Amino acid sequence: MDKMTSTEPRVVGFPLRTPGEPFPPPRYEEYRRDTGLVLSYLPNGNKVWLVTRHEDVRAVLTNRKISSNPDHRGFPNISDTMGVPRQEQIPGWFVGLDSPEHDRFRKALIPEFTVRRVREMRPAIERTVEERIDAMLAAGNSADLVADFALPVPSLVISTLLGVPPVDRDFFESRTRTLVAIRSSTDQQRDTATKELLRYINRLVAIKEKWPGDDLISRLLATGTLHSQELSGVLMLLLIAGHETTANNIALGVVTLLLNPEWIGDDRAVEETLRFHSVADLVSLRVAVEDVEISGQLVRAGEGIIPLVAAANHDTDAFECPHRFDPARTERHHVAFGYGVHQCLGQNLVRVEMEIAYRKLFERIPDLQLAVPVEELPLKYDGVLCGLHELPVRW
Amino acid sequence: MRITVDSHRCVGAGQCVLSAPEVFDQDEDGLVTVLTHRPGAEEQQAVRRADTLCPSRAITVHED
Numbered sequence: 001m002d003k004m005t006s007t008e009p010r011v012v013g014f015p016l017r018t019p020g021e022p023f024p025p026p027r028y029e030e031y032r033r034d035t036g037l038v039l040s041y042l043p044n045g046n047k048v049w050l051v052t053r054h055e056d057v058r059a060v061l062t063n064r065k066i067s068s069n070p071d072h073r074g075f076p077n078i079s080d081t082m083g084v085p086r087q088e089q090i091p092g093w094f095v096g097l098d099s100p101e102h103d104r105f106r107k108a109l110i111p112e113f114t115v116r117r118v119r120e121m122r123p124a125i126e127r128t129v130e131e132r133i134d135a136m137l138a139a140g141n142s143a144d145l146v147a148d149f150a151l152p153v154p155s156l157v158i159s160t161l162l163g164v165p166p167v168d169r170d171f172f173e174s175r176t177r178t179l180v181a182i183r184s185s186t187d188q189q190r191d192t193a194t195k196e197l198l199r200y201i202n203r204l205v206a207i208k209e210k211w212p213g214d215d216l217i218s219r220l221l222a223t224g225t226l227h228s229q230e231l232s233g234v235l236m237l238l239l240i241a242g243h244e245t246t247a248n249n250i251a252l253g254v255v256t257l258l259l260n261p262e263w264i265g266d267d268r269a270v271e272e273t274l275r276f277h278s279v280a281d282l283v284s285l286r287v288a289v290e291d292v293e294i295s296g297q298l299v300r301a302g303e304g305i306i307p308l309v310a311a312a313n314h315d316t317d318a319f320e321c322p323h324r325f326d327p328a329r330t331e332r333h334h335v336a337f338g339y340g341v342h343q344c345l346g347q348n349l350v351r352v353e354m355e356i357a358y359r360k361l362f363e364r365i366p367d368l369q370l371a372v373p374v375e376e377l378p379l380k381y382d383g384v385l386c387g388l389h390e391l392p393v394r395w
Numbered sequence: 396m397r398i399t400v401d402s403h404r405c406v407g408a409g410q411c412v413l414s415a416p417e418v419f420d421q422d423e424d425g426l427v428t429v430l431t432h433r434p435g436a437e438e439q440q441a442v443r444r445a446d447t448l449c450p451s452r453a454i455t456v457h458e459d
Binding site: 062106107110111112113114115116332333337338339340341343344345347348 | 406407408409412413416421423424425426444447448450451452
């Protein structure tokens with residue numbers, strides 16, 4: 001390791017973003033051009049390295065000396081409430097496990113998210129999207145596209161996937177919406193909603209144990225690889241991972257298409273939206289479990305590492321004119337879904353949801369337009385995901 | 396061009412199937428299978444893309 005440089009690392013503040021700033025923050029570009037790797041300190045004082053170059057982000061996410069497990073000393077939990085739960089808190093939360101423990105969960109779930117399986121879900125997704133558009137059109141000539149469309153669609157798709165009976169879908173959807181509405185719900189309401197959802201999921205698992213159906217829960221139970229407590233954790237994870245992320249991509253993608261109407265109707269906008277907005281900028285949290293070199297910098301065992309997905313996806317070494325929204329670009333190796341063994345399991349489902357959402361929305365409401373100037377759209381940045389609090393539209 | 400895959404490394408992301416559906420498929424466990432080990436010239440660009448996108452490096456492209 002003698003080739004490592006001994007230059008002092010650049011230290012930057014945390015959080016990484018201030019309200020009103022464009023996303024991704026222009027500072028990311030400075031970090032990337034400067035040393036690539038910059039040092040920061042979390043509110044709890046823990047040291048964390050921020051990784052900004054595309055090549056380095058991919059390397060970090062496939063390095064066996066770097067762990068996803070929050071039990072390791074120095075793991076960068078961003079705050080008490082926005083971290084990766086430990087297995088004793090929520091067993092089955094397998095984004096917080098490394099191989100080989102992680103693989104048992106992933107392998108059990110892979111068949112549920114294959115390209116073929118997702119294709120089979122298309123009619124159900126189309127129906128869900130159509131129903132939400134019908135409801136918006138019936139209600140008048142304006143809507144909040146976040147509350148009325150972007151949030152309900154993925155929640156309803158997940159409830160279909162899990163086999164939530166139709167009679168319970170409104171309950172399920174309203175609780176998931178409370179969970180993410182950080183501006184209009186209180187901590188207490190969100191806590192209650194989480195407990196209600198967990199209780200509901202536990203009950204659903206118990207029901208499927210007795211009366212199996214043609215759904216993900218029943219199939220997972222039939223494999224016998226997960227016990228019911230782990231299964232509940234897995235389901236909660238699918239819900240959290242697949243809901244707000246998808247919603248943010250739908251909402252931000254619609255705005256970007258309204259600003260770049262020449263791309264409306266072109267399905268390539270889906271992949272470019274994923275890269276361009278990189279909504280899950282701070283989702284992949286890691287810790288070094290052995291000394292490791294990143295970007296020529298020695299990172300010690302026990303130091304936190306956060307690969308910044310948005311920085312990597314706007315790396316000029318990986319993408320030509322990365323700040324331009326260009327669905328015709330040929331480079332598709334963005335890391336919006338992460339990379340390595342934890343790469344988003346539901347990515348093909350998300351792609352199909354986005355594609356159907358954009359297509360149906362602009363087909364059914366061709367004169368869709370923003371109801372407020374774009375600069376006034378309330379950007380939502382809770383420290384982990386980037387999205388919109390509201391998206392007022394009219395037609 | 397010749398393709399080999401390591402299904403033990405595969406994490407079922409499905410990027411290969413999306414990139415080169417004539418060459419790659421997912422088996423009933425969702426893991427990579429190869430439909431044609433020696434893809435024709437018209438598939439080779441898509442195969443290289445699949446190789447680049449694979450998050451677990453489960454695909455090896457041999458240029459022979």
